[in-house]
Amino acid sequence: MDKIELKNLLFLARINADEKEHPEIIKKLQNTFNLIDEMQDLDLSDLEPLNNPLELNNVSRKDENNNRNKKKEFLDNSPESDDDYFTVPKIIE
Amino acid sequence: MNFKDQREKFRSKAISAKEAVKEAMQKIKNDNLNIFINDFETQALKQADFIDNNFEKFKNTPLSGVPIAHKDIFCTNGLKTTCGSKMLENFVPPYDSTVIKNCNEAGSIMVAKTNMDEFAMGSSNETSYFGAVSNPWNSDLVPGGSSGGAAACVAADITSISTGTDTGGSIRQPAALCGVTGLKPTYGLVSRWGMIAFCSSMDQAGPFSRDAFGCAALLDAMASYDEKDSTCSKRVEKNFESLLTKNFGSLKIGVIKNIDSLGINTDVMQSYETSKSVLTGLGHKLKEVDFSELSSGICSYYVIAPAECSSNLSRFDGVKYGYRASNQKDISNLYMETRSEGFGDEVKKRILIGTHVLSAGFYDAYYLQAQKVRRMIKNKFESIFKDVDLIFMPTTLDQAFEKNRKDSDPNRMYKEDLLTIPANLAGLPAISFPNGFKNSLPVGGQFIGNYFSEDLLLATTHKIQEVTDWHKMTP
Secondary structure, eight states: OOHHHHHHHHHTTOOOOOGGGGGHHHHHHHHHHHHHHHGGOOOOSSSSOOOOOSSSOOOOOOOOOOOOOHHHHHHHHHHEEOOOOOOOOOOOO | OOOOHHHHHHHTSSSHHHHHHHHHHHHHHHHOSSOOEEHHHHHHHHHHHHHHHTTTHHTSSSTOOOOEEEEEOOBBBBOOOOTTGGGGOOOOSOOOHHHHHHHHHOOEEEEEOOOOOOGGOSSSSSSSSOOOBTTBBBBTTTOOOOHHHHHHHHHTTTEEEEEEESSTTTTTHHHOOOOOOOOEETTTTSOOOBBBOOSSSTOEEEEEEESSHHHHHHHHOOOOOOSSTTTOOOOOOHHHHHHHHHOOSEEEEETTTGGGOOOOOOHHHHHHHHHHHHHHHTEEEEEOOOOOOGGGHHHHHHHHHHHHHHHGGGOOSSSSOOOOSOOOHHHHHHHHHHHHSSOHHHHHHHHHHHHHSTTTTTIIIIIIHHHHHHHHHHHHHHHTTTOOEEEEEESSSSSSSTTTOSSSSHHHHHHHTTHHHHHHHTTEEEEEEEEEEEEEEEEEEEESTTTTTTTHHHHHHHHHHOOGGGOOOOO
């Protein structure tokens, strides 16, 4: 992984890191990829990928009002809110 | 005091729930191992009063009148839930997770929330924003992680039961390092609703106690079908406590061929060998099984877990709840700075790994290949369980190790989970229990069972604990 790839990755993950720290981050990521890469030698072309250990069933419920409206509690948890809305810095100039 | 005695004291009215809570609170106040993130004396005393005033209702529930500490990953209505992170330092959930609700209904009283690795990512409890937890056996050592506080809480005899979660070994590894019993149930046995997500396809909540008895009673309380978690199983509920004494007869127990080649230290291996003779002494038969694929599990785990983590943790953006970086001029900077300041280094590293393995150019090579390895591990377990009833192996490579460990192998910390990860990949239940004592420290061994065989895991461990004393040793 080089510095350009890391910058792209940091942007995708919405994480900032001082450029001075980039070499250390690359080193740490590379160490992990060295561990992960041990699986690349396995020929698993005849296996289907597994994304969940158990059979999943569709869970449905009746479309009923459950009276769980907690708008005030949710808004109280936000760092900034105004009346019925979450507040964020201006998005469109 | 062990769980059984604690509960009996309440049931026989030798002690009220309120007195039990006061005792626990005193120990929590004297804690110098950094086991807890928050305690809740006022609420706990109020709940204890409620239970004492409704004695008839609670005298036969699984956890009657017993104080409990919950890992700070379970949402608690009106009470802080931090997940060990600055990101959620002041987060107050507006609802109880299903695990908390079930434990309350079973008659336990939450006295505190335990310290943990940030977002459950770590094997030493050192990634917590609230500082490392010390091991009750030796305060220079780690208790393991990520449920380090929960294991230390029971080992230090502060509460007789606690809850944890296990994504890659986060119940079993700290149980082994602290000398207590901890069980990771089958994926789907316990509801994940209200449990802060790390890797949703592997996260599973489970019990800690000194012995299998306490774990069985706590699992009876925790496990339930829950329509709010679409991966929750509709299996018929069992009464694990009553099944502890069921006679499963002579079992065929699988032991892994050439397991000593995996880098397990000699003291852990010695305890393992001793335990094998305990098993044969109880009439079980050991059968060597080949599991050469076992060590590939760690490669798969460190792709899939970060991938799911990067997706799950994308919700922390400083808008609806949690930490927000101050004075940001636009929304993009708000996201960036909030996440950079709110997450710790290990969490950021795993988000970056996850983002990388899911990106277009690397998806097939990493994510898809890791899912195929996961299939390979699951298939292997299925074929082994055609031959044996349980698998027995050490829980960890090492005993408790020093804080800030420097190792020549940069991946040594990740490799601590080598023996626990395969059960998570396959979604199988596994229990770790104290199976030896070396260098004045506990050693842990684990059984892995077939799907929904928690009754067998608990009963087999219970039989071992009837003839051994390792689980009775205290720091």
